Amino acid sequence: xxxxxxxxxxxxxxxxxxxxxxxxxxxxxxxxxxxxxxxxxxxxxxxxxxxxxxxxxxxxxxxxxxxxxxxxxxxxxxxxxxxxxxxxxxxxxxxxxxxxxxxxxxxxxxxxxxxxxxxxxxxxxxxxxxxxxxxxxxxxxxxxxxxxxxxxxxxxxxxxxxxxxxxxxxxxxxxxxxxxxxxxxxxxxxxxxxxxxxxxxxxxxxxxxxxxxxxxxxxxxxxxxxxxxxxxxxxxxxxxxxxxxxxxxxxxxxxxxxxxxxxxxxxxxxxxxxxxxxxxxxxxxxxxxxxxxxxxxxxxxxxxxxxxxxxxxxxxxxxxxxxxxxxxxxxxxxxxxxxxxxxxxxxxxxxxxxxxxxxxxxxxxxx
Numbered sequence: 001x002x003x004x005x006x007x008x009x010x011x012x013x014x015x016x017x018x019x020x021x022x023x024x025x026x027x028x029x030x031x032x033x034x035x036x037x038x039x040x041x042x043x044x045x046x047x048x049x050x051x052x053x054x055x056x057x058x059x060x061x062x063x064x065x066x067x068x069x070x071x072x073x074x075x076x077x078x079x080x081x082x083x084x085x086x087x088x089x090x091x092x093x094x095x096x097x098x099x100x101x102x103x104x105x106x107x108x109x110x111x112x113x114x115x116x117x118x119x120x121x122x123x124x125x126x127x128x129x130x131x132x133x134x135x136x137x138x139x140x141x142x143x144x145x146x147x148x149x150x151x152x153x154x155x156x157x158x159x160x161x162x163x164x165x166x167x168x169x170x171x172x173x174x175x176x177x178x179x180x181x182x183x184x185x186x187x188x189x190x191x192x193x194x195x196x197x198x199x200x201x202x203x204x205x206x207x208x209x210x211x212x213x214x215x216x217x218x219x220x221x222x223x224x225x226x227x228x229x230x231x232x233x234x235x236x237x238x239x240x241x242x243x244x245x246x247x248x249x250x251x252x253x254x255x256x257x258x259x260x261x262x263x264x265x266x267x268x269x270x271x272x273x274x275x276x277x278x279x280x281x282x283x284x285x286x287x288x289x290x291x292x293x294x295x296x297x298x299x300x301x302x303x304x305x306x307x308x309x310x311x312x313x314x315x316x317x318x319x320x321x322x323x324x325x326x327x328x329x330x331x332x333x334x335x336x337x338x339x340x341x342x343x344x345x346x347x348x349x350x351x352x353x354x355x356x357x358x359x360x361x362x363x364x365x366x367x
Contacts, residue, residue, distance in 0.1 A: 179206045179215075186338070188216050188234075193333045195228050195326065196220040211240020217312075223260065224291040228322075229315040230330060231258070236345060237307035247279055251298040254312060261286045265298070271324050274332050274355040275310065276301055280324065283313055295322050299331065306344035310334075325359045332357035 185205035202219040214236050221229040233254070245253070252262050266282035280299040286292045296315040303309070314330060316322035335353075339346035 177209055180209050181206045185216070188214075188336065188338055188340075189218065189334060190337050191218055191220075191232065191330070191334050193330050195330065196230065197227070208238050208240045211238035213238030213240055213242075223258065223285070223287050223293070223315070224289075226318045228317045229293075229296075231312040231314075232310065232331070232334065233312050234334070235309040235311075236342065237309070242307075242309075247281070247298075247300060250300055250311060251283065251313065254298075255283075255285060259288060263292070264294070268298075268300075269324075271299070271328050272358075273301070273328050274352050274357050275334075276303060278328065278331065280327060285313070285315070295320060297322055297324070297327050299327060301331075303348070306342075306348050308345070308348070329357065329359040332360050 182205040185203065187203050188205075191201060199220070203216070204219075205214060205216045207214050215233055217231065217233045219231045221227045223229050231254075247268050248262075248265055251265060255262050262283060263286050264282075264284040268279045268281035271278040271280050278299045278301050280297055282294075283296040283298045284292065284294040285296050293315050296313050298311075298313040300311040301309070310331070314322060314327050316326070336346065336349035339349070
């Protein structure tokens with residue numbers, strides 16, 4: 001037992017404090033007290049080390065340490081009740097009521113309820129889980145192969161049903177019909193000239209499908225015949241768009257309708273008529289079977305009000321030449337038979353009928 005506490009420094013140990021030894025009389029009292037403590041079975045070191053608590057008899061301490069804590073008792077109780085639930089799965093025994101004197105911890109109560117639910121769920125799911133596990137372990141490879149084969153079969157049916165799919169030919173684009181032929185057209189125009197005799201013209205007409213415009217065509221003679229040949233078209237515009245084209249392009253288009261080709265074209269010149277100035281020039285046309293005619297003239301007249309276009313070509317009889325005056329006289333003999341509700345067209349021809357044709361001054365014209 002140390003009686004002093006020292007610290008080193010310099011030349012030696014310096015005492016910090018010194019405990020005085022008990023006197024002889026006090027020593028006797030201490031020895032008597034220790035003997036009494038030993039008789040009572042008290043452990044002064046262990047009991048007095050706790051903060052200010054009185055010493056506990058050794059017998060009481062032995063009884064306390066032999067008893068299990070409350071938490072251990074709850075664990076034992078849970079284990080015993082879980083074993084009862086497993087042994088009797090169909091039976092649900094009521095939980096024992098807690099002892100009044102026993103303090104139940106909230107966490108222990110929650111753990112107890114959760115444990116009962118987990119064991120009940122395990123009892124219900126364990127038999128089918130064990131069965132399924134056994135089947136998979138025994139026939140796992142076969143089941144997997146069968147499932148894979150079924151999936152491949154279903155996929156093959158879906159894919160091979162339309163494969164290889166024959167390529168469908170692309171449907172040709174059908175262009176909308178711009179013009180509709182009129183089966184039995186009512187003649188809106190007439191032309192009478194001694195040069196073509198008394199035979200009536202071949203009359204045809206067509207109407208624009210979208211815009212409502214109408215084109216009437218009068219044809220006299222045949223291209224390869226011995227008599228004069230005339231094809232005159234009168235196009236009354238509707239609301240459709242009319243694209244302007246050069247004179248040479250217009251003549252080639254008009255000739256192609258009859259299966260004719262334009263071999264040579266002269267520069268057009270203006271020829272005055274009672275409807276306006278014609279744009280006209282010499283043409284050499286070639287037809288089927290090597291028929292060629294160099295005595296032809298093309299013509300075109302465009303009128304703004306009313307929106308009207310006249311055009312075509314004319315050839316002399318046989319090998320006879322065709323003069324510009326012959327063409328102008330033929331065009332001047334065009335008359336309007338009926339305008340229907342087209343008031344602007346009727347006014348235009350009414351105004352033109354009052355003008356005299358110089359080219360046809362010596363030839364009678366039917367009114």
